[in-house]
Amino acid sequence: MIAGDVYKMESHSVSNIVQRGGTILKSARSKEFMTPEGRKKAYDNLQALEIEGLIAIGGNGTFTGAMIFGNEYGIPTVGAPGTIDNDLYGTDYTIGFDTAVNTALDAIDRIRDTASSHDRIFFIEVMGRDSGYIAIQSGIAGGAELVMVPEVLTPISQVVETLKQGWSRSKSSSIIIVAEGDEEGSAQEVADKIKVQVDENADIRVTTLGHTQRGGTPSAYDRILASRLGLGALEGLIAGQKNVMAGIINNELVYTPFEDTIRLPKPINEDLLRMVKILSV
Amino acid sequence: MIAGDVYKMESHSVSNIVQRGGTILKSARSKEFMTPEGRKKAYDNLQALEIEGLIAIGGNGTFTGAMIFGNEYGIPTVGAPGTIDNDLYGTDYTIGFDTAVNTALDAIDRIRDTASSHDRIFFIEVMGRDSGYIAIQSGIAGGAELVMVPEVLTPISQVVETLKQGWSRSKSSSIIIVAEGDEEGSAQEVADKIKVQVDENADIRVTTLGHTQRGGTPSAYDRILASRLGLGALEGLIAGQKNVMAGIINNELVYTPFEDTIRLPKPINEDLLRMVKILSV
Amino acid sequence: MIAGDVYKMESHSVSNIVQRGGTILKSARSKEFMTPEGRKKAYDNLQALEIEGLIAIGGNGTFTGAMIFGNEYGIPTVGAPGTIDNDLYGTDYTIGFDTAVNTALDAIDRIRDTASSHDRIFFIEVMGRDSGYIAIQSGIAGGAELVMVPEVLTPISQVVETLKQGWSRSKSSSIIIVAEGDEEGSAQEVADKIKVQVDENADIRVTTLGHTQRGGTPSAYDRILASRLGLGALEGLIAGQKNVMAGIINNELVYTPFEDTIRLPKPINEDLLRMVKILSV
Amino acid sequence: MIAGDVYKMESHSVSNIVQRGGTILKSARSKEFMTPEGRKKAYDNLQALEIEGLIAIGGNGTFTGAMIFGNEYGIPTVGAPGTIDNDLYGTDYTIGFDTAVNTALDAIDRIRDTASSHDRIFFIEVMGRDSGYIAIQSGIAGGAELVMVPEVLTPISQVVETLKQGWSRSKSSSIIIVAEGDEEGSAQEVADKIKVQVDENADIRVTTLGHTQRGGTPSAYDRILASRLGLGALEGLIAGQKNVMAGIINNELVYTPFEDTIRLPKPINEDLLRMVKILSV
Incomplete structure (x- = not known):
């Protein structure tokens, strides 16, 4: 966004990438986006390109940036939980876990x-x-x-x-x-x-x-989860959602405000902890 | 049960099998159990061995047999859904799927x-x-x-x-x-x-x-599901459940009567069907 | 060659492809190259681009085309055996096998x-x-x-x-x-x-x-074989070899004339056949 | 051998183990076999069981023990190279590598x-x-x-x-x-x-x-190598070989005296070293 390096993706853009690990976007943490000047540049580029909404894939660092950006410039963002640690409040599982x-x-x-x-x-x-x-x-x-x-x-x-x-x-x-x-x-x-x-x-x-x-070829579970959350983020954005993360809780699509995913700790699954003890005997 | 071929399993009995595909039980469809004489033999063996409850792993064929046997002899059975097709009512997913x-x-x-x-x-x-x-x-x-x-x-x-x-x-x-x-x-x-x-x-x-x-090494998801359902079946049996299948629906352990798992068709997931159409464009 | 669709590859061109199945070249059987007109176009393109030698990856169809082309226009070609069936005379194993x-x-x-x-x-x-x-x-x-x-x-x-x-x-x-x-x-x-x-x-x-x-991620053996044969083909071409296939026989790099790889059947490995019989008892 | 824990294996004894990593023998380094008393016990057991030859799977520690034992008691041993490091003189590759x-x-x-x-x-x-x-x-x-x-x-x-x-x-x-x-x-x-x-x-x-x-499921190459070397060790033993390791060099079965496999260092493959340098550019 800051560099104006934008590429229009269509359905065939993702042909033959579903089986690959890693990212084709090659984006990474941006120090410039943490500055008001950086975000201004990003906003100007989005304006010039008539882009009206964002989907942000990542964890709390990504969502914090998206929230600040959204508050400053009013561009709506919906997040998709992409961290392998499964440490995000607001979804049972994260993409990659x-x-x-x-x-x-x-x-x-x-x-x-x-x-x-x-x-x-x-x-x-x-x-x-x-x-x-x-x-x-x-x-x-x-x-x-x-x-x-x-x-x-x-x-x-x-x-x-x-x-x-x-x-x-x-x-x-x-x-x-x-x-x-x-x-x-x-x-x-x-x-x-x-x-x-x-x-x-x-x-x-x-x-x-x-x-x-x-890394590694993503599992079926992760690909289906990513498909559901990607679609959920897109449809949420179209329906007017903003500053929320799309997640799946008990098989249902749920939107959780960024401030909750950032602030609230994910509770550990007590059932699984109990099972570790029983099975390790 | 019919042959009286019984082996007492302890926690170490399952060491080093968790990563293997297939079954160590080597049990298979039994025509004899479909006859009253076969079930009588099975009951006599269980009586002699003082076995008071059963956990049956399988699909509707298995559960039908368990239900008939339970009705005839009063031995309580709890089922665990072990079919790779995921065609069982009463659980989101089956073991092996x-x-x-x-x-x-x-x-x-x-x-x-x-x-x-x-x-x-x-x-x-x-x-x-x-x-x-x-x-x-x-x-x-x-x-x-x-x-x-x-x-x-x-x-x-x-x-x-x-x-x-x-x-x-x-x-x-x-x-x-x-x-x-x-x-x-x-x-x-x-x-x-x-x-x-x-x-x-x-x-x-x-x-x-x-x-x-x-066949093949079971995935993490299947092993955790099998652990949860195995434990659920056991704890259900101890708590007095009978003629039910343990399943997981929306992350919760649920017991469904055999007659429902046998009688009711599993609905197809409409969300996934919709996604097939969207993603295949 | 016929379309003049040529891309200069350097060492970084193959970064991050070593783990992928399939081909990045997307070349396939060409009917046009089977005609004198097609080969003339290819030759004209190579001339214009000042390309002086070719490495052809494939099986007997590929090598037949390369041999005819070499005889007609004098462009030297060295082949690398790329068929998964391992059916080529002149090498113990083919790439992909x-x-x-x-x-x-x-x-x-x-x-x-x-x-x-x-x-x-x-x-x-x-x-x-x-x-x-x-x-x-x-x-x-x-x-x-x-x-x-x-x-x-x-x-x-x-x-x-x-x-x-x-x-x-x-x-x-x-x-x-x-x-x-x-x-x-x-x-x-x-x-x-x-x-x-x-x-x-x-x-x-x-x-x-x-x-x-x-398809599928290539095995270590195949990648090392491909590296050895690719290097062997290149070094052979530089050293003046032409109309030959690079192969590995008993761990040694060997160049076999295309006409032999095309004409001679690969003998089946009698040792392995004997072992099938012994081990299947 | 020391404990007299002997089991007669037939062809069906190895059914369904070919795909497993690790060992079914559960043998490990024996300190007792390093003493004359331990080897005496082993010899007495072999005598009592009328066992006339041994196949030893392992590396130089195993072969040193086998050589000493063979020299003391005249029981012929043929070795099969089973170390994953591929550090044995006398074979291009070892089982597991x-x-x-x-x-x-x-x-x-x-x-x-x-x-x-x-x-x-x-x-x-x-x-x-x-x-x-x-x-x-x-x-x-x-x-x-x-x-x-x-x-x-x-x-x-x-x-x-x-x-x-x-x-x-x-x-x-x-x-x-x-x-x-x-x-x-x-x-x-x-x-x-x-x-x-x-x-x-x-x-x-x-x-x-x-x-x-x-660990892990053995590759096709390893299983075929193990089959060839196991058969080679057995046929060598029957043909009167002793104190040698069966190996494959340039696709040929070769028997190398234990004292050479123990004494001589395996040279590194210069071709491969050269390739590391070329490919890493």
């Missing part, structure tokens, strides 16, 4: 294949600075022994306790999922703390998935 | 990669004798030009019309998803009918996915 | 997951009009009971015999791979013939993979 | 999908304590900018140089593959060193694949 969970799950499955010796402990770090959703869902699906998330305090002593219980039931190995935002630190830091307390000779291995979770 | 959709989608993506010549038409047959769910979801996710399902009449003339419109907009190729239960016949039969009407020289190719959709 | 085998193998694995009942027979049709390489390699890797290929006559009576032997050893199910060019017909036709001879009630299922084998 | 390369490649592809900003640098650590084969092959196949391996000294200054050259050609991002045995340390350690020299604000991300490379 299901693919990220399946990527993490694939790693857990592969590591489980190699689990043969008695006292081997695997730590797998997954994304989630403020949110344990990827950790919890991949942990349940992969049958992890323990899941460490930012929303729940899991002290090292409890991890050690769980490991020892597992060994007493002669589990062949243990897999622990660590969300990157866990209060005990990264998977490597957690592993180092555990090593001291368990046994210096314990065979401890760390896998850090990093940006692998942000 | 998400994996099957992703398998079909992978095939569509691969075929799309090869689409380069102008007048090539691909027909892909997916599962669904009475239900178009796999066809519709994989069709939306894969950007198919047309989806043919049992619930909606799509005459050959309409398929030909859609193909010709696509060519006039210079689409490079067309992908048509055919549910196996479509009223126009199998993908091969539809292709043969189309060939005659379009152009004898048209390059028409058929892929039949068959049982590939029933 | 390893990916196609893995795609077929994935289907076999998925179907094997579902194999639980006693008398179920699965037929899987893989590509290979004149060549059984995909069938044999995926059959060995997937543990198929039988592989039917164009190079070896496998009468229906022998298939029936093999199936009956398997049942007598209580194999739970049988998987038979049929190359599309088998003399007994397509997988569906073979299945129909078998059904009559085995048992009208036998549970026989057919999967036809079709063009799924031509 | 192709699968590990494809796993690493999948991670590179996913990360490449996310590469959009100008100065982002990704470090991916792959397996290979003494061998850069996984790093080199996945690096070529994934189009990495640089590959750091134990066999070749790549000083940090050269990495910095390469990164700066890439930026001057406006590459959008850089991917560097680090074999775990590289002399500059782990991927995290390399990243920390680079960060200081490049720019404190550079966006540097590290992925550590760890044991994910040891």
Whole structure:
């Protein structure tokens, strides 16, 4: 918008991109848009091009910018939740989350294949600075022994306790999922703390998935969710919605004001947390 | 139950199976259970083993048997919906459906990669004798030009019309998803009918996915759904439920009487049908 | 070449395409190039653009055209073997073959997951009009009971015999791979013939993979092979080679005259054929 | 052998395991076998069971044990090379290597999908304590900018140089593959060193694949290689071979004495190293 780099897309513009990971837009965080001058430029360009509404794909940073821009210039914006962490209030799931969970799950499955010796402990770090959703869902699906998330305090002593219980039931190995935002630190830091307390000779291995979770062919669930939310954002905009995010809650399309998605924390799913405990026994 | 082939499972019994497709139970349709004598044997075995409740995983055939058995002998049964077609009333999704959709989608993506010549038409047959769910979801996710399902009449003339419109907009190729239960016949039969009407020289190719959709590593979604429904079935049984199927509707656990799951047709999702039409333009 | 639609490629032109299936060139069979007039146009365009050599990626059709063009106008061409069937004399493997085998193998694995009942027979049709390489390699890797290929006559009576032997050893199910060019017909036709001879009630299922084998993210093996052969073709051209195909035989880069790759049949790998028989017992 | 835990395997014993990662044998490094007493027990058990030959799957640790055992008691052993690092003299490829390369490649592809900003640098650590084969092959196949391996000294200054050259050609991002045995340390350690020299604000991300490379469904190439080498080991043993490893060199089955596989280093493939340099430009 600031550079006036605008391209008219039609239905054939998206042929043959549905199976690709990443973005074809190549847009990224813009420092200039955070300044009044930058937003003025953007507005002038939109005016010149007779563009009357925006759809913004992203998370709270994107929506904050859109809200400020909307308040300053009156251009209506509807948001679509595009963050893989699933950390947005106002929708059950965000676009990219299901693919990220399946990527993490694939790693857990592969590591489980190699689990043969008695006292081997695997730590797998997954994304989630403020949110344990990827950790919890991949942990349940992969049958992890323990899941460490930012929303729940899991002290090292409890991890050690769980490991020892597992060994007493002669589990062949243990897999622990660590969300990157866990209060005990990264998977490597957690592993180092555990090593001291368990046994210096314990065979401890760390896998850090990093940006692998942000790429890859999107899953069917994510593509359908993206289609529904894209259509919902467009139809909302046409119907006069503004400064709201389109989301799906309990299978229904819902519009939530940007100020709520930005201000309110997404509650963790208590049912899933309970299931982690039951299934990891 | 009839053979008295019973094995006590504990939590470690399911270690290292969560990532496998197929079944470890190796149970299959039983003709003997359809006879009063077979069910008597099953009941006697359960009595001898002091088994007081059952969880039945399957579709309407399974639930019909469970209901008759429950009425005859008073053994309570709770069902879990395990059919890949997603054709069961009483739950938004069935166990295995998400994996099957992703398998079909992978095939569509691969075929799309090869689409380069102008007048090539691909027909892909997916599962669904009475239900178009796999066809519709994989069709939306894969950007198919047309989806043919049992619930909606799509005459050959309409398929030909859609193909010709696509060519006039210079689409490079067309992908048509055919549910196996479509009223126009199998993908091969539809292709043969189309060939005659379009152009004898048209390059028409058929892929039949068959049982590939029933196997493969289950997706994260399916594993979490199976965990929720398995737990729901167990807790329902303990709480005194019987002759009901555990399902998830709008994210809530719901118990639906077997007689309803058997009797009532699952409505097709109108939102998704609408999206097929919008996205295939 | 005929249309003069030429684009100068540099190293960054191929950034971010290495992981994609299909072709970015979008070239296809040209009827015009089969005429002297078409080739004259192509030559004139190359002259005007000062292009002095060609690398042709494809199979015998491509190489035949290149050879005729080279003989007429003296433009040197080196070929790279790009056919998924691995049916070219002059190289152990062709580009795309390893990916196609893995795609077929994935289907076999998925179907094997579902194999639980006693008398179920699965037929899987893989590509290979004149060549059984995909069938044999995926059959060995997937543990198929039988592989039917164009190079070896496998009468229906022998298939029936093999199936009956398997049942007598209580194999739970049988998987038979049929190359599309088998003399007994397509997988569906073979299945129909078998059904009559085995048992009208036998549970026989057919999967036809079709063009799924031509797409998908290329395997590591295929990308490295393509890199070696692309480099080999380029360095051959610079060194004065012409009318030859670059291939890899026993890990060595080898240039084979087009007339040999076109004229000579690729022998089937006897070691692998022997292994099919040993492993399917 | 030491515990006398012996199971007679027949052809059906391996039904339905061909698609699984990991091992069904659950054997692991044995300290007892390193003592004369342990080997005596093993010999006595073999005698009692009338077992006359062994096939040992593994790497140099396994073969050293087998050689000592063979020298002490005269039981002939033929080895099959089962290490994912491809670090064994006497075979072009080891069982598991192709699968590990494809796993690493999948991670590179996913990360490449996310590469959009100008100065982002990704470090991916792959397996290979003494061998850069996984790093080199996945690096070529994934189009990495640089590959750091134990066999070749790549000083940090050269990495910095390469990164700066890439930026001057406006590459959008850089991917560097680090074999775990590289002399500059782990991927995290390399990243920390680079960060200081490049720019404190550079966006540097590290992925550590760890044991994910040891699991997962084996590729077609690995299964066929394993079949050939298993058969080769068996037929070698029957033909009187002992204290040798079965390998494939230039497509031919070759038996190499254990003392050579143990003593001689595997040379790095110079052709592939050259290709890394050419393709990363």
